[in-house]
Amino acid sequence: MAENSLLEKLDGLVSRFEEVQTLITDPAVLADMKRFVKLNKEYRDLEKIVAARNEYQQMLNGIEEARMILDTENDPEMREMAKEELDTCSSRIPSLEEEIKLLLVPADPEDSKNAIVEIRGGTGGDEAAIFAGDLFRMYTKYCESKGWRVEVTDHSEGTSGGFKEIIFSVTGEGVYGILKYESGVHRVQRVPQTETQGRVHTSAATVAVLPEAEEFDIEVKESDVRVDTFCSSGAGGQSVNTTYSAIRLVHIPTGITVQCQDEKSQHKNKAKAMTELRSRIYAIEHQKYLDEIASKRKTMVSTGDRSAKIRTYNYPQGRVTDHRINLTMYNLAAIMDGEVQPILDQLIVAENAERLKESEL
Template sequence: MIEVLRKRFERFQEIEGLIQQPDVIANTTRYSGLLKERGALIPQANLYRDYAGILKQIADNEELIKSAGGAEDELVELAREELKELQPKAEALREKAQEMLLLDDETSARSCIVEIRAGTGGDEASLFANDLFSIYSYFATRHDLKIEVMDRAESELGGIKSMVFRVDGVNASKWFRYEGGTHRVQRVPATETQGRIHTSAATVAVLPEPEDIDVKVDEKDLEVVAARSGGPGGQNVNKVASKCQILHKPSGIRVECQETKSFHQNRERAMALLRAKLYEVERMRIESERSQTRLAMIGSGDRSEKIRTYNWPQSRCTDHRCKCTITLQNALAGNIDEIITEMRKFEVAERLKEMAKQP
C-alpha cells in the first residue's frame, strides 16, 4: 500500500512541475485535467509526506541507538522514548493509507445527489422520511456542505413522500456513500391512539454527481415536457408550466423537477439528476463486471437491505452492517460520524477479505 502511495506522491510532484510550464498552461484542456488530477492526489501526497517524515525520524533514532554501542546516556534514552511514540504513529498512518487507497476513488470528493422515499408505513413512513432529511441537513451543516432541494413531494401530515436534493461540497460523496439502503424506524406514531409501536421504513439512494466529461447526453434522446407545478412556487402553482419532466428514451429513465418558479432552472436541475442516474447505471455495470461480491457490499445502493434501525423506545440508532450503535439523540442531531467511521473500517476489512480470495 505504501509503495502505491509513494508512486502517487511522485506523480503529484510531477504534476506540480507540469502546471508551471507555459505550453501546458496554454493548453486549456490538458491544464484543466492536470489541476483536477492534482486535487485528487493532494490527500495522498500529504499522507505520504507525513509517513516519510516519521520513517526518517525512526531511522535517525535507531541509528543513534546503534551508534551508542550499548552505552546508555541521556540522548539514547530520549531516542528510545521517541521511538515508542513514533512507531504507533507510523502504524496509524499505514492504516490510514490502506483505508484511503481502498475506499476513496475519483468520485469521493464530488458532490452527490440523494433521494429519500417513504416506504412501508403510510403517513408514519413519510414523517420518518422527513426526519431523515433533517438528520442529513444537520450533518451537512456540521461538515460545511450545502444542500439544494431539487424535487419534493409532501404528504398531508407534513411528511415527505419523496425528495431529491443535491449535497455540494468537498467529500460530499465520501460522507454520504453509506446512507444508501433501507432505513427502518420503530416508534409510536403521532396518529396512534392506543400507544402501539409501529415499524416503518424509508429508502435512501446516493448518487455521486458526474462531471460533464463523465456522461454525454444527446438532446435527440430526450423527451422534455413542461407541466404545471403542483408544489412550491407561490402564484405560479398550477398557472405557469414551470415543472420540467424529462424522459431519456434509450434508458427509459424519467426525472422531474418543480422546485423553482423557472422552467429553465428546473430543467437544469432535472438534467443534473438525469446525468447522475445515467452515471450510476454505468458505474454499477462496471462494478458488477469487476466483482459480484463488491456489488452486494455497502455503498452499492441496494435498497432491499435494511441497513439501519432508529428505535425510539430504546433511544438508540443501530447500523446493522458494521454493528455500530449510537444514541438516538445523536442520530437525530446529525451526529452520525461514528457510524461512518465504523463503516469505513468495515468496508476495508471486507475488501481485504475479497482481495485475499483472488488468485
C-alpha cells in the same frame, strides 16, 4: 510489509506525481477540460500519498539517526533526546504504514463527487411519509453540520405530513463518499401519530444516493431529451400555479424521467433537472461497478441491492441499529437531530478494513 518494499512502491508514485504536476500546467491539457479534471483529481490523490511518504521517510531517518547517536554518543542529555526521538518515530511508524496502505488501495472513483439523494416513503402509508420527512430533516441537519449545501429538486408531500417522495442535491467536499452508506431501506418502529390505541407500528422509507454526474462525465444529446413544462404545484405564492416554470425531462433512449419545480425560474429548474438526469443515466454505469465489488464487501449497502434493510430506528427503546455491522446505539433523539457521524465513522472503519483485506497489501 517490509519498509523497503513500501518505499519502492511509494517512490514510483512520487515520479508519477511529478509528471502529473507538470502535465496540469500544459496548455494542451488545460484546453481539454475532461483530461484536466481527471489529472487534477489524480494530482490531489497523489499529493496525499506523497505527503505520507515524506513523513514515513522522515520517521525512518529519525530512527536511524537516533540509533547512531545511542551507539556513539556518551553525553547523557544527547542520549536522552535520542531515546525520545526513537520512541516517537517508532510509535508513529505502524499507524503511518496503515494510513499509507489505505491510501494505496483504489477508492471508489466517485467518492469525491456531490450527491443526489432521494427519499421515498415505503410500506406504512401516512406514517411512512412522516418518517421520510424525519429522515430528510436528519440529513439536512447533518449536512448543515458539515457545511454542505442542500437544494431540493422535487417533492411530493404526504397527506398527514412528511413526504411521499423528496429529491435533493448535496454539494460539498467528498459528499458521495460519505452519504453513499445511506442507500437502502430505513425501518422505523414507533407509535404513529395516526394511531389511536397506542400500538407500535413498523414502517419504512427507502433512501437512494447517486453520485452527481458532471457534464464531462456523460454526454446527453439535446435530441434525446423531451422537455415538458407545467405549472408548479405546492403552497401558495405569486408564481405558483400561474407560470409554466416547472420542468419535466424525459430521456428517450432510457425512458428515465426527472422533474424540477422548486425554483421560480424555468431556466434554473431545467439546469437542476438536467444535472439529475445526467446523474441517473451515469448511475446505471456506476451500478455495474458497485455490483462488481458487492460480493467482496458486506458493509457498504451501495455496493448491492438498494432494497436491503440497512437500519432500524426503534422509538420505544430509543435505539438505532445498523444491521450491516451489527452496531446498536441508544441515542436515537440525537441521531434524528443530525448526529449520524458516529454511525458513518464505524461503517467507514469496517469498509476500510475490508478494502485492506481484499487488496492484500
